Amino acid sequence: MARPIVVAFDVMGSDHGPAEVVRGAAQLSLEAPHIHALLVGDRAVIDEALAETRHSGERIAVHHAPDAVGMDEKPADALKRKPGASVLVAAGLVASGEADAVVSAGSTGAGVLACARTFELIPGVRRAALASVYPTRRLHGQKEDPFSLILDVGATVEATAEDLVAFAVMGSAYARIISKNTNPSVALLSNGTEAQKGPPRVVEAHQRLASLPKVRFVGNVEGVDIPKGTADVVVCDGFVGNVCLKMLEGVQETVVELATYAYKEKLRWRAGMAMLSSGIQRLKDVTDWEQYGGAPILGFDRIFIKAHGRSRAGAIANAGKVAAKSVAHDLGRAIRENLT
């Protein structure tokens, strides 16, 4: 039997507390025999949570980390003051070869910094990118998947043309491996579809991508194409990507609220609005981001999957699977090869 893939779970930092992350790893241990979970955090807390959760003892181990980064702390300060912070210890275990990948539901900033301090950037990559999957109107790839990938969504606030090209390569490699989309389309986000549209960095990235053989570059897309899902992978700087991703998160909530507003305006719409709310709940189920488990921090030679802070156990388990898949398909090598 092949050597199992070891995923280090940073159990601290989840919105639902460490026990939820432990439950996710426990679930994974029962579902995925090829993955071993290494739980990193306060040993007493982890042991207590494990004692209350059904799991496969031979596929779970614990590594004590005395500290944790609080959500109210500045990541840089916290990591400086707390060398024993769980996210840093988890990354260290990967760097030393004791684990193959990290999953963390803690602070994104701390995750990116922990990567930067512990891993190496892939040659040709100057800055890291955080990539996020989101539901779209169009289906993607052979799996007819209703999700696109957008990057960067916040790791690199200002990106050069060179960075945008690297993000395109990284997003393409990730979509190929995780979405099983053999030839994902990649687009640059701009304020018009024409090649000369956008700020200079976007115009230059467009030119470079147009002559890059290993990425299926389909040109620029506009804001309207994000919810449509015109491209499988959307590339932008971390400032724009963060604004777009948070807009998408806000939209569903707002549709419900606007429905309520319309409801107040016209009583005869009462029944329709009740149906509308249920319909939106159904949409939410269909497009549940939790099945994707997490967003990768791309650009480093090791795998780091950032799970959403509000992930429940099932989403944590899925993040573990995504991490293991990225390791099994050697995401780092795929990026390296396509960059050259």
Next chain:
Amino acid sequence: MARPIVVAFDVMGSDHGPAEVVRGAAQLSLEAPHIHALLVGDRAVIDEALAETRHSGERIAVHHAPDAVGMDEKPADALKRKPGASVLVAAGLVASGEADAVVSAGSTGAGVLACARTFELIPGVRRAALASVYPTRRLHGQKEDPFSLILDVGATVEATAEDLVAFAVMGSAYARIISKNTNPSVALLSNGTEAQKGPPRVVEAHQRLASLPKVRFVGNVEGVDIPKGTADVVVCDGFVGNVCLKMLEGVQETVVELATYAYKEKLRWRAGMAMLSSGIQRLKDVTDWEQYGGAPILGFDRIFIKAHGRSRAGAIANAGKVAAKSVAHDLGRAIRENLT
């Protein structure tokens, strides 16, 4: 009786043809005795459309312009080759005092260029901004208006900190006049609410706005706050604003499509999805952008209202009212005074 306000309508460039703009001005002539419409474009076409439309003859005049900018032309090239283009002639009539404001449903780029070539920038303004109203979850101002204003949405792709401050002042003045919101809240769009979040231009603009007495600056907002409507006025550069505005336009369409997707997945949702579609149609009515008629090009000493290309007559008439209101309340002076 006070001197009427003369609005020059660029009748060329609408998606629905010149007659639709003529019908809008005709409608306005019957509704608003204090506004006179000056129709600028091909005289034969205008006269023919006028002959078929009920209007007040004493409140409508025609000014012939031999050319028009096509939607497939590059604005800079078109304006160079066509000094008789209707949008340029209309702006010229304002510069010479024969009209007080322009309304155009033609190319935005041509509109901004026509302003730049014909009007003066307000002292303290370095770059123009296009501002757009959009529906939000929260109600705004004394009118309990479900709309926020976002600027820039495409006139200035790259904005400096100084530009962002000017946009904040211009947006605030416009919201006060048009939305009758006596003290609109103004926010900077960023990738976090903290003052130090965002690229350097945004961080610097935040600092400057925090010490500007004449704008009610409420700090940074994130993408999620755009559909929520956390602030009355959202300030960003034209690249980010264009992406956001187009995302908003795409979202409604996509919600309908996702509903269809969910519908195909589960037959028992058939009835719910039919209701959902009707509900969304109702939402669309409630949040109809057409009642706002147009988006102002801000920063110049004269008023230019850009109506949506697909505006119907009612929206064109509303754009005329917005233009007249901007003139009556001396929008230019309000901006000038708040900039100093």
